[in-house]
Amino acid sequence: MSKGESNQDDQESSVRSRPQNNDGTASESDQPSHQDTTEQSRPQNDDGTPSESDQPFRDEDSDDLESQEREGLLKSDDTIQNADKIWRGEEQINQARKLLYLSHMFDQFSEGTWQFCIILFLAAFSNYESLVLVSTYGLCSGLLVCYFGPQLGRFIDGADRLFTARLFIGLQSSAVLLATTCCYMLLAANEKPFHFSDESEDDSNNNSSYGVPTDAKSIFLLVGVHLLGAIAQVLDNGFTVAIERDWIVVMSQYIMFSSEEEAENLQRQKEWLSETNVVLKQIDLSCKILAPAVAGFVVAGWDGGGENHNASDLKSAALFVGCLCAVALVVEYVCSTKIFYVVHTLQIKPLPVASAESSNSGSNGTKCGIFTLQGGMKVFMSQEVSWAGISLSFLYSNVFTFGAIMTAYLVWRGMALEQIGIWRGVSAALGLAGTVVYKFLSTRMDLVSSGMLSVTFQFCCLSLCYASLFVADLNTSSVMLIAGVCSSRIGLWVFDISVTQLMQLNVADDVRGEVGGVQSSLNSFFFLLSFGLGILLPDPASFHVYASIGYIFVA
Numbered sequence: 001m002s003k004g005e006s007n008q009d010d011q012e013s014s015v016r017s018r019p020q021n022n023d024g025t026a027s028e029s030d031q032p033s034h035q036d037t038t039e040q041s042r043p044q045n046d047d048g049t050p051s052e053s054d055q056p057f058r059d060e061d062s063d064d065l066e067s068q069e070r071e072g073l074l075k076s077d078d079t080i081q082n083a084d085k086i087w088r089g090e091e092q093i094n095q096a097r098k099l100l101y102l103s104h105m106f107d108q109f110s111e112g113t114w115q116f117c118i119i120l121f122l123a124a125f126s127n128y129e130s131l132v133l134v135s136t137y138g139l140c141s142g143l144l145v146c147y148f149g150p151q152l153g154r155f156i157d158g159a160d161r162l163f164t165a166r167l168f169i170g171l172q173s174s175a176v177l178l179a180t181t182c183c184y185m186l187l188a189a190n191e192k193p194f195h196f197s198d199e200s201e202d203d204s205n206n207n208s209s210y211g212v213p214t215d216a217k218s219i220f221l222l223v224g225v226h227l228l229g230a231i232a233q234v235l236d237n238g239f240t241v242a243i244e245r246d247w248i249v250v251m252s253q254y255i256m257f258s259s260e261e262e263a264e265n266l267q268r269q270k271e272w273l274s275e276t277n278v279v280l281k282q283i284d285l286s287c288k289i290l291a292p293a294v295a296g297f298v299v300a301g302w303d304g305g306g307e308n309h310n311a312s313d314l315k316s317a318a319l320f321v322g323c324l325c326a327v328a329l330v331v332e333y334v335c336s337t338k339i340f341y342v343v344h345t346l347q348i349k350p351l352p353v354a355s356a357e358s359s360n361s362g363s364n365g366t367k368c369g370i371f372t373l374q375g376g377m378k379v380f381m382s383q384e385v386s387w388a389g390i391s392l393s394f395l396y397s398n399v400f401t402f403g404a405i406m407t408a409y410l411v412w413r414g415m416a417l418e419q420i421g422i423w424r425g426v427s428a429a430l431g432l433a434g435t436v437v438y439k440f441l442s443t444r445m446d447l448v449s450s451g452m453l454s455v456t457f458q459f460c461c462l463s464l465c466y467a468s469l470f471v472a473d474l475n476t477s478s479v480m481l482i483a484g485v486c487s488s489r490i491g492l493w494v495f496d497i498s499v500t501q502l503m504q505l506n507v508a509d510d511v512r513g514e515v516g517g518v519q520s521s522l523n524s525f526f527f528l529l530s531f532g533l534g535i536l537l538p539d540p541a542s543f544h545v546y547a548s549i550g551y552i553f554v555a
Helices: 003-017 039-042 060-125 132-158 161-189 214-254 262-302 310-342 355-359 375-381 387-397 406-411 415-441 445-470 474-506 509-536 540-554
Strands: 366-368 370-375
Touching: 060 132, 060 161, 060 214, 060 310, 132 214, 132 375, 132 509, 161 214, 161 310, 161 540, 214 262, 214 474, 214 509, 262 310, 262 415, 262 474, 310 406, 355 366, 375 387, 375 509, 387 445, 387 474, 387 509, 387 540, 406 415, 406 474, 415 445, 415 474, 445 474, 445 540, 474 509, 509 540
Parallel strands: none
Antiparallel strands: 366 370
16 A cells, blocks of 8 residues: 555544534534634533633723723713704794794883873873873872782782783783773864963863863763773783793793703803893883884874864874784784793693692781781792892882973973983983893892892982982082982892892792782882872972982882
């Protein structure tokens, strides 16, 4: 046998001697291997796979790194999703806020135009011979606001938000439209020219007293104007409370913040509220300037331009006010509806538990010093920020403003009407500057510090005004008075916004309306107090008496 054949026989015999599976293939233990022989002796599971303890070696640090990478990818996905939600939430809330600004602008402009024109109408009804109708209208409106404020607040807390807004808008606009209709009928019934006369005329054949018509039809229409105008004022205050004390707070809570830190979220909410409150106050003050000016131009446009003023001229102004009110009704209705459905949290209404408890225990009352508080005042005083609200209401008794009383006093002192108008505009402009000052302060100090600083500044300005009353030189006294009044508006509006935001952040959800209603009532009460003092002391020479009372309240 050759050597090659011998080697072939040896290989075949060695192959035949290897263990084989049933299918004739070489067993796994006899398969060629490139690993170390120790690997063949590793223990195996029942299915033939290497046991967990015998898996190929893996570095624990490498496992941790891969785990961290996977967690990082998941967190990255969550961050992207959260960022998308935040972007969509901010986009929605910004859209809702723009609608809020638009609605507020139409509301304040139409209200300012109406309040200016109603004074002209009431003065015209008395042939410009008496201010009795103007005074009775202001007194009626103030008393109704003072009385019905807490009731409207409780209604706001318990009713659906959209229903409440629509109800206030609809009833207020209807009241103004009916009041302008009564004014139109009164003006149409009195077509004679209105003029000032130094000579007394024989009124024996006229059904009037101090120029006020006393026939049955005129009295009925005048009562209608007073009641409807006062109701419109009450409903406007209720709508303002609902929007500024409730809707805005819910809108600020709707924003989805990226941070999980509660302190940072609260800071973001404060910043959003500050910006919104500032813009709303700027719209409010701007409308108080522009609305009377526009209404004045409208009245002058239909006026004949002579010394005599015909009632038919004001009839056209009444129609203008009615049309403007109708337009504002549509805009406010549409904007409120869109805001309600864009900000979904507005559809969630908390149960007025605290309000219900206060109503059930109202018979017992709550002691506050020597007084026993009942109902809404009890709820108001239970708030941590109640004294800040009372401080704000005290400022409404101040007569160092370009209001009716101080205007009459300046005219009595001999200041020209055009000068009064100019300084009133300057005062309003500085009031707008106050909103900018508040925005500056809100980024550098807390709300309490901003409020304390602003009210201290206002008190210093009013001290200058008060000192001017005892200066003998008329020119020096006038300069001190005007400078103090104009400058004080900065402190006033900074304090006003500070207190408003403190209440937005610290009043419980279920009593926001009631607390806001009581605040509105307190503001109206102290505002009426100044007029009451003016009635008791009608002589302009007594201006320093009720100026002193208002100054003490501010202090």
